[in-house]
Amino acid sequence: MRRSEIRDHLLDTALRLFNQHGYHATGIDLIIAEAGVAKTTLYRHFETKEDLILAALERRDEGDRNAMRAFVEQHASDPVERLLVTFDFLETTVRDKQFRGCIFVSAAGEHKDAAHAVFRAALMHKRLVIAYFEELAHAARFAEPKRIATEINLLHEGAMAVAQMTRIAEPARQARRMAGQLLAAEERSPSARGRRPANAKPHLAQG
Amino acid sequence: MRRSEIRDHLLDTALRLFNQHGYHATGIDLIIAEAGVAKTTLYRHFETKEDLILAALERRDEGDRNAMRAFVEQHASDPVERLLVTFDFLETTVRDKQFRGCIFVSAAGEHKDAAHAVFRAALMHKRLVIAYFEELAHAARFAEPKRIATEINLLHEGAMAVAQMTRIAEPARQARRMAGQLLAAEERSPSARGRRPANAKPHLAQG
DNA sequence: TAAGAAGTATACCGATCTGTATCGTTAGGC
DNA sequence: GCCTAACGATACAGATCGGTATACTTCTTA
Known part of the structure; x- marks a missing residue:
């Protein structure tokens, strides 16, 4: 080496x-x-084990978010569909036999002080993921992209937590269906509705 | 003492x-x-630290589930509303300044081997919580109470994971609104719909 | 009230933890 | 090709870990 x-x-x-x-x-x-x-x-x-943990989280943060971006861009072009495709990426993550829960949530769970550097690194990752969701929600012209982003994120977190315990991939698919159902009822800007009626996409309701 | x-x-x-x-x-x-x-x-x-952990989880499991049952029975009688009220109970949990994430998820996160006694104890708690959700979903005459229960559970897990990082209670309320939206679109048995039309309850959609 | 169970206090055990020191070896840039 | 920085191997320091042993005291209860 x-x-x-x-x-x-x-x-x-x-x-x-x-x-x-x-x-x-x-x-x-x-x-x-x-x-x-x-x-x-x-x-x-x-210098210390904590520095190693921080560097490891940073590496994983970049890798994960780049991988998600690449996956999303490759698997969908429609902006609403892209929000749902994030759950397909999530499914590939939890389907890994080595998946044992989100490493950032685990890191925060073992360093519970909100002022701790490891906790803050984990929190930063989550914020960046939510920012990406908001970027997608904005592109999809949803009326409240911030709220949409946090809802998508909540479903992601829920699916990962459930998969951590059950060790099956179904929660990711279930979260996708739930997201599709919720997004189908959301308001989008007139120009977006003009080009693509919100209720005319069956994949939205069926996940 | x-x-x-x-x-x-x-x-x-x-x-x-x-x-x-x-x-x-x-x-x-x-x-x-x-x-x-x-x-x-x-x-x-x-006998050992592990025994202490197991006994502690068992105590907390019973206490939490009893508290949730009591809260739900006290705050709602309508069976659909009861499913939503579980999120109000969740909100009281995450609103506690000492809340640092679900202790069962953390326990599983620190004992990741699925065969480990601590992991299995945490998993058992989650199964019992889902069983309670299913009991509520059944009483509400939803067509697929098992699926409804896992969806409610996924939202609970998501809200707790987000609240673990952000240390705010909003995720619990957001999860309640999402649950209301999803349940409003769910099919219920004819007798249930006859007594209480699914789309005529504004609180379902507004959380 | 007497006996025994359960409490306190403290010293200790071996293992393991993070991190350092020492020293001989090896690889890479000038 | 040489110099230097980085590598491997190992021993070790000092703290902390889970858990035990001992000796004395206190509570409970029959």
Whole structure:
């Protein structure tokens, strides 16, 4: 392994173990053993375990949001449909056999102080995801894109929490159907309704 | 403190600290210090820390579900309204300044192995809550009470996850409005529709 | 009221935790 | 090709973890 790759390899290994066992339950010794590097090397890249966690969350934040954007742009062009397609992306996430809940919610759950850097990093991820939903809701010309975004986000969070316990992908599909039902009843700007009547898209109600 | 009260006092102290700091981050020494008992006493009541966690979750499971039942029965008699009132109970929960996320989701998040006793205890709580929702959905004569129950549950989980991060109560109200919107569009058995037309209850759509 | 169960206080155990120190080796940029 | 920074390996420090042992005291109850 080239030296320039070590940092990312450490982050990926740590993310895998944090997801598998949790943050407190994953020791530094396990991380370096799984990554196959010396402890000195880890502490040359990251000052403390908390720094490692923060860097790992940052990496995952970027990766996840980029992946969602790419998935959405590839699977739908209609802006309303794009909001629903985010649930298809979610389904691919929870369908992974290694899925054990949202790592950001888990991170906040193990660092519950709202002033803690790890909590704030997790919160920032959620805010950026909601901002993306709002961007989609705005493009779809919904009358209240902010509210639509938080509703979509609430359904995402619910599906992930349920899937964390049941370890099945159905909650993601159920959340998609619920979102379709709700969006079909939402007001959109006249120009949007003119081009695409809100009640004329069966996929909206059927998810 | 009477000796018969010590066990419950230990469980309440442990629950408070688990909620405040998490399960791994809460040490035995802190629990006994906060409870004001000797370590020997704790280990006379609970064989291991895991046993303490399990007993604490069990206590909280019973308390929470009883509280929700009592709240619902006190605040609504109409069976559809009762499903929505569960979100008012949720709002009282997340409005507590000490709310830091669902302790069962956090427990599962820190004990991610689906075969782990703590994970299974958390899962059992969720199943019992869904069973109660199904009971309410059945009483409301919805055509698919099982699906309705899981949808209500998904909204509950979403609201709790969002409130865990934002530390505000609004997600609970938003989830109630979403539930009202969804239930208003649901089919109910003829006798139910005969007595109470599904589309004639404005509170359903407005939450 | 006497006996026994359960409480307190404290010292201790071995394991594990994060993080550091030491030192020989290796790889990459000039 | 050489110099230096980064690597691997290992030992270790100091704190904390869950859990036990011991010795003394207090409450409960038959």
